[in-house]
Amino acid sequence: MVKSKTKHRLAIILPILIFAVLVVFYIANRLYFAHQSLYEENWNMKFPSNMEVVYTTHGEIGFQGDGVRYSVFRCDAGTDDFLKDFKTGKSKKFEKEFQA
Structure with a gap:
C-alpha cells in the first residue's frame, strides 16, 4: 500500500517538476537570446x-x-x-x- 502511494505521488510530482524545469529554461532562453x-x-x-x-x-x-x-x-x-x-x-x- 505504501509503495503504491509513493508511485502515485511520484507520477504526479515528476511531470510537474519536468514541466517547471522546461518553463524555466524557456524563459531564460528567451531573455538571454532576445x-x-x-x-x-x-x-x-x-x-x-x-x-x-x-x-x-x-x-x-x-x-x-x-x-x-x-x-x-x-x-x-x-x-x-x-x-x-x-x-x-x-x-x-x-x-x-x-x-x-
Whole structure:
C-alpha cells in the first residue's frame, strides 16, 4: 500500500517538476537570446530599455549561432541620448584598422 502511494505521488510530482524545469529554461532562453541583448552583446552597444522589436528575420544560422540577422526596433520618447551617439561621418580610426 505504501509503495503504491509513493508511485502515485511520484507520477504526479515528476511531470510537474519536468514541466517547471522546461518553463524555466524557456524563459531564460528567451531573455538571454532576445534580439536586443544579442545586438548589445555582439556589437557592444547599449539600447534604450523601452525599445521593442517590430520585425525580425534571419538567414540560415550556423552551429555557433552566426548568420545574417535583420531586426527593426521602435523607440518611443526619451531616446534622444541614444541617437546622439551615432556619427554620420567617416571614422579614420576605423578605416585604419582595415587597411592592408
